Amino acid sequence: MKSICLFFQIHQPFRHRRYRFFDIGNDHYYYDDYSNESIIRNIADKSYLPANKLLLDLAKKMGNKFKVAFSITGVALEQFELYAPDVIESFQKLTKTGCVEFLAETYSHSLSSLKDIDAFTDQVKKHDDQIFRLFGQKPRVFRNTEMIYSDEIGEKVAKLGYSAMLTEGAKHILGWKSPDYLYVNAINPRLKVLMRNYKLSDDIGFRFSDKNWDKYPLTAEKYVSWLEKVGEKEEVINLFMGYDSFGTRQPKEAGIFDFLKALAEQVVKSDTLRFSTPSEVVDELQPISVVSVPHAISWSDEERDLSAWLGNEMQKEAFEKLYAMKEQMARCTNAELHKDWNYLQASDHFFYMSTKYFSDGDRHRSYSHFDSPYEAFINYMNVLSDFKIRLNTHVPESEVENEIALLHRMLEEKEEKIKKMEADLRRLQKTKRQKTTSRKKK
Amino acid sequence: MDATGKLEDQMKVLMFGWEFPPHISGGLGTACYGLTKGMAEIEDIDLTFVVPRAFGDEDPSRMKLIGANNIPINRTTFSFNDGDNTMEYLEVDSPILPYVNEDEFWILKSKRYSSQTKFVETDENSKIEFSGGYGPGLLKEIRDYALVARLIAEDNPCDIIHAHDWLTYPAGIAASRATGKPLVIHVHATDFDRSGGDVNPRVYAIEREGMEAADKIITVSNLTRKMVVEKYGIPPEKVVTVYNAVESVNHEKGTLPPKGVNDxxxxxxxxxxxxxxxxxxxxxxxxxxxxxxxxxxxxxxxxxxxxxxxxxxxxxxxxxxxxxxxxxxxxxxxxxxxxxxxxxxxxxxxxxxxxxxxxxxxxxxxxxxxxxxxxxxxxxxxxxxxxxxxxxxxxxxxxxxxxxxxxxxxxxxxxxxxELKWTHSAREVRKVYESILKEN
CATH class of the missing domain: 3.40.50.2000 (Glycogen Phosphorylase B;)
Structure with missing residues (x-):
C-alpha cells in the first residue's frame, strides 16, 4: 500500500506601495491596500473557495479516507481575516471533517531560517499560535518557506520539537535514490524528512493545462496509472504544490477541479493507494536512510537553490540590512513595529529583486508588481530606512540616541511626578476648602 | 548683404531652437529661453524664434515664435542657394513634394521626377508633423526641419541666422543658404560630451558641417571652445565663448512633503x-x-x-x-x-x-x-x-x-x-552679431 501525501501551500505577502525617498520620516504606512485586497479577493474566488468546497465534498463523501495537508502563512491568514473572512470560515469547516492537517511554517514566509535562530523561532512560534487560534491544531510537522532545507535547518527544526520536515526531492541531492521513501536528517536522525516527488507534483501544478506537453491531456486514470506504476517497494509519494495551482495557475476551464475530484475518487477506490497526512506517514513508515543536504535547497527553479531570493548583490544587501536590526528588534516592545517587522521579512520582497529572469521576462516577472528588480530594490530599501528611523526612536542604537531616549524617559517620569503632585495639591486644597467651609458652617 | 544700412535700425535675428518652455526636457531649452529673454531686453534686436513644434501654450515675451509644424509647404517652386557663399539664385523645380499618406506617396513616386526630388510626408494642410522631442525618427525630423526652415527664412527677412545645437544646424544652414544671410551656430554641447567620447559618426558629421558652414561659432564655455577647435578642426578665431546665465528660480513649493529625515x-x-x-x-x-x-x-x-x-x-x-x-x-x-x-x-x-x-x-x-x-x-x-x-x-x-x-x-x-544675468550674455551675443555684420 503506497501512501499519497497531498500537501498544498498558501501564501500571500503584504505588497508594498510605491514608497519614495520623500516618504521616509513622513509616512509610515507601507502597504498597497488596494492591490492586496483585489489580489486576495480574486484568488479567493478563483482558487481557494472553489477548491475548499470541492475538498469539503470529498471529505464528506469519503469519510476519513481522504486526507490533505496545508501550510498557510501567517500573513496570508491575516489578509484573509481582513479581506476574505469567508476563506477562513471555509478552512474551519474543512478542518472539522478531520481530514486536514496543518503544518508549521514561518509566520511571513520568511528566509529567517537562513539567518538567525531567534528571529526564526519567533516566526515559527507566532505561526503556531495563529494556527491554534484559528483551527485548534498544534502542528507537528514543519514546512519551511519555499521548501528551503539543509541539514542545519533540519537540526534547528528538530530542536523546536517538530517530528518531521518537508522538502524538495532535488535530483542533485538524491542522485540514484528515490524520493518516495521516508528519510531522516543527517545531524539529528529523530527528524524525519519527506521529499517531494517533483515530477508527479509538477505534472499537476505546472504542466496540467500545457498543450505542448506530450502527455496532454492529463486524465485521472492516466495519472493514477502513473502513481501505481511507481516502483513496488516505494512507500510514499509526496505531491506538494501551491494551492493556487487549482483555479489560477491551472484554470477551472482546463478541468483542474474535475481532475482533482476524479483523482481522489480513484485513489480511494484503488487497492494499492491510500491518502495519508504527513504525520501519518511519519508515524507509520520506517525511515529508509539518512539524507545529507550540506547546502540549502529549495523547490524553486532548475537549480533548486536560493538564487531566486539571494542571488544578486541587491538581494544580499537588503537581506543583510534587514537582519542587522534583529538585536534592536529583540529589545523592541512596540506592537506596530513588530507587525511591520514580520511583514518586511516576507521572502517575496527579495524575490521581486531577482535579476535571474529579468531579461527573458519569465515567470519571476509575472509575480512581481514592480517594473524592474531595481525598482523593487529601491522601494524596499526606502521602506527599510523609514522602519529603521522608527526603530531607533523606540530602541536607541547610538550613544546620542541613548541619551535622547534616557532624557525622554526622565521627562516622562518628571511629568508623571508633576501630575501626581498636582493631583495631591488639588486634593489638599479641596480638603482645606472643605475644612474652611465646614468651619464657616460651624 | 547690405550690412551698413541695417545696423542703424533694428537687427533682425532668426533663431532656430528645438524646444521652448513649457515644453522642455533638458538644459538646451532652458538656456535658449534664458538667452531669448535676455535678448528681448535689448532694444535694437528683433527676434524671431523657430521651433519644430509649437504647442500654442508658449509665452513668447516680446518675440515672435514660429512652429515649423504650422508652415504649409505646398509651393511647387522655390529658390535655393546652391551652396558656397555666392549670391547666385537658381530657379528650379521644387525638390520637395509633399504627400499626406502612403497611397499618395506611391502615386507620386510612380510618376517621373528628377533623382534629386525629395518626398515629404505632410498632413492634410500640407504641413509637416513634428514631435519636437528626441524619440525615434529624430534624424528624419531634423531633415524635415531643415526643409521648412528654408521657407521660413524666405518669409521672414532677417540679418542674422542663429542655430542652437546640432539638431538645428541643418535648419540654420538651409536658411542661410536660402537667404544668403550669415549663420551663427551656438554650441551648448558636442557629441563628445553626450557620449563620453564614443561619438555617433552621423551626429558628428552634422555638427562638423554646421561648424564649418557657420560664420561664427558661440560656445558656452572655454571647455567647449577647446573641444570645437580640437575635435572639429575649427580655426580658433572663429569661436567665441559666451557664458550662460541663470534665470531667477521661483521659490514655489512643489508636491513633495517636507524633509522627513534628520540626516x-x-x-x-x-x-x-x-x-x-x-x-x-x-x-x-x-x-x-x-x-x-x-x-x-x-x-x-x-x-x-x-x-x-x-x-x-x-x-x-x-x-x-x-x-x-x-x-x-x-x-x-x-x-x-x-x-x-x-x-x-x-x-x-x-x-x-x-x-x-x-x-x-x-x-x-x-x-x-x-x-x-x-x-x-x-x-x-x-x-x-x-x-x-x-x-x-x-x-x-x-x-x-x-x-x-x-x-x-x-x-x-x-x-x-x-550677478549672472542673461542680459549680459545677450549683449555678448550681440557683439558677435556685430562683428559678423561688420566683416561682411
Missing amino acids: KVVTFLGRITMQKGPGYFVEAAYLVLKKMQNARFVMAGSGDMMNEMIARTAALGIADKFHFTGFLKGNDVNDLFSMTDVFVMPSVSEPFGIVPLEAMQLNVPVIISNQSGVSEILKHAIKIDFWDTYAMADAIYGVLNYTSLAQHFKTAGKTEVE
Whole structure:
C-alpha cells in the first residue's frame, strides 16, 4: 500500500506601495491596500473557495479516507481575516471533517531560517499560535518557506520539537535514490524528512493545462496509472504544490477541479493507494536512510537553490540590512513595529529583486508588481530606512540616541511626578476648602 | 548683404531652437529661453524664434515664435542657394513634394521626377508633423526641419541666422543658404560630451558641417571652445565663448512633503548617464559613509546607467543610505534643494551646467567638477576633478560637518550667482552679431 501525501501551500505577502525617498520620516504606512485586497479577493474566488468546497465534498463523501495537508502563512491568514473572512470560515469547516492537517511554517514566509535562530523561532512560534487560534491544531510537522532545507535547518527544526520536515526531492541531492521513501536528517536522525516527488507534483501544478506537453491531456486514470506504476517497494509519494495551482495557475476551464475530484475518487477506490497526512506517514513508515543536504535547497527553479531570493548583490544587501536590526528588534516592545517587522521579512520582497529572469521576462516577472528588480530594490530599501528611523526612536542604537531616549524617559517620569503632585495639591486644597467651609458652617 | 544700412535700425535675428518652455526636457531649452529673454531686453534686436513644434501654450515675451509644424509647404517652386557663399539664385523645380499618406506617396513616386526630388510626408494642410522631442525618427525630423526652415527664412527677412545645437544646424544652414544671410551656430554641447567620447559618426558629421558652414561659432564655455577647435578642426578665431546665465528660480513649493529625515542630505540631480559622472558620486558616497552615518545621498533623475548605479550601491552595502527618486518634475526640484545640504555635480564633461547655479540661488552649497564649463566662472564653489573620488568625499564631508564653511558658500554663492544675468550674455551675443555684420 503506497501512501499519497497531498500537501498544498498558501501564501500571500503584504505588497508594498510605491514608497519614495520623500516618504521616509513622513509616512509610515507601507502597504498597497488596494492591490492586496483585489489580489486576495480574486484568488479567493478563483482558487481557494472553489477548491475548499470541492475538498469539503470529498471529505464528506469519503469519510476519513481522504486526507490533505496545508501550510498557510501567517500573513496570508491575516489578509484573509481582513479581506476574505469567508476563506477562513471555509478552512474551519474543512478542518472539522478531520481530514486536514496543518503544518508549521514561518509566520511571513520568511528566509529567517537562513539567518538567525531567534528571529526564526519567533516566526515559527507566532505561526503556531495563529494556527491554534484559528483551527485548534498544534502542528507537528514543519514546512519551511519555499521548501528551503539543509541539514542545519533540519537540526534547528528538530530542536523546536517538530517530528518531521518537508522538502524538495532535488535530483542533485538524491542522485540514484528515490524520493518516495521516508528519510531522516543527517545531524539529528529523530527528524524525519519527506521529499517531494517533483515530477508527479509538477505534472499537476505546472504542466496540467500545457498543450505542448506530450502527455496532454492529463486524465485521472492516466495519472493514477502513473502513481501505481511507481516502483513496488516505494512507500510514499509526496505531491506538494501551491494551492493556487487549482483555479489560477491551472484554470477551472482546463478541468483542474474535475481532475482533482476524479483523482481522489480513484485513489480511494484503488487497492494499492491510500491518502495519508504527513504525520501519518511519519508515524507509520520506517525511515529508509539518512539524507545529507550540506547546502540549502529549495523547490524553486532548475537549480533548486536560493538564487531566486539571494542571488544578486541587491538581494544580499537588503537581506543583510534587514537582519542587522534583529538585536534592536529583540529589545523592541512596540506592537506596530513588530507587525511591520514580520511583514518586511516576507521572502517575496527579495524575490521581486531577482535579476535571474529579468531579461527573458519569465515567470519571476509575472509575480512581481514592480517594473524592474531595481525598482523593487529601491522601494524596499526606502521602506527599510523609514522602519529603521522608527526603530531607533523606540530602541536607541547610538550613544546620542541613548541619551535622547534616557532624557525622554526622565521627562516622562518628571511629568508623571508633576501630575501626581498636582493631583495631591488639588486634593489638599479641596480638603482645606472643605475644612474652611465646614468651619464657616460651624 | 547690405550690412551698413541695417545696423542703424533694428537687427533682425532668426533663431532656430528645438524646444521652448513649457515644453522642455533638458538644459538646451532652458538656456535658449534664458538667452531669448535676455535678448528681448535689448532694444535694437528683433527676434524671431523657430521651433519644430509649437504647442500654442508658449509665452513668447516680446518675440515672435514660429512652429515649423504650422508652415504649409505646398509651393511647387522655390529658390535655393546652391551652396558656397555666392549670391547666385537658381530657379528650379521644387525638390520637395509633399504627400499626406502612403497611397499618395506611391502615386507620386510612380510618376517621373528628377533623382534629386525629395518626398515629404505632410498632413492634410500640407504641413509637416513634428514631435519636437528626441524619440525615434529624430534624424528624419531634423531633415524635415531643415526643409521648412528654408521657407521660413524666405518669409521672414532677417540679418542674422542663429542655430542652437546640432539638431538645428541643418535648419540654420538651409536658411542661410536660402537667404544668403550669415549663420551663427551656438554650441551648448558636442557629441563628445553626450557620449563620453564614443561619438555617433552621423551626429558628428552634422555638427562638423554646421561648424564649418557657420560664420561664427558661440560656445558656452572655454571647455567647449577647446573641444570645437580640437575635435572639429575649427580655426580658433572663429569661436567665441559666451557664458550662460541663470534665470531667477521661483521659490514655489512643489508636491513633495517636507524633509522627513534628520540626516544631512547630499544630492545629485541630472540624467544618470556617463556624461554626468554618477558612478564617481556613488564611490564618494561610500567613502563619506565610512566616516559618518548621519548622511543620506539622493540621486534624482533617470538614465541608462541607473540600474548599474543601483546595483553598485547594493554591492557597496550603502543602499540603506543611498536613495533614487527617479525624474523630478517642475517645482519638486525646489523641494529637493530645500532639503539638500550639499549639491554635487561630478560631470565628466559638462559644456556649461546650469543646475549648480539654480542650487546656489536656493542657498545650497555646491561641489562641481573641473570638467564643467560653469567652473570657469564660479568662485564660491568647491571644484574637484570628477575622477578624484577622495577629494569629492573630502569636500562633501567638509561641507556637511563644518557649518561655517557651508554658511559661507550659502551667502557668498547666492550673491555671486545673482550677478549672472542673461542680459549680459545677450549683449555678448550681440557683439558677435556685430562683428559678423561688420566683416561682411
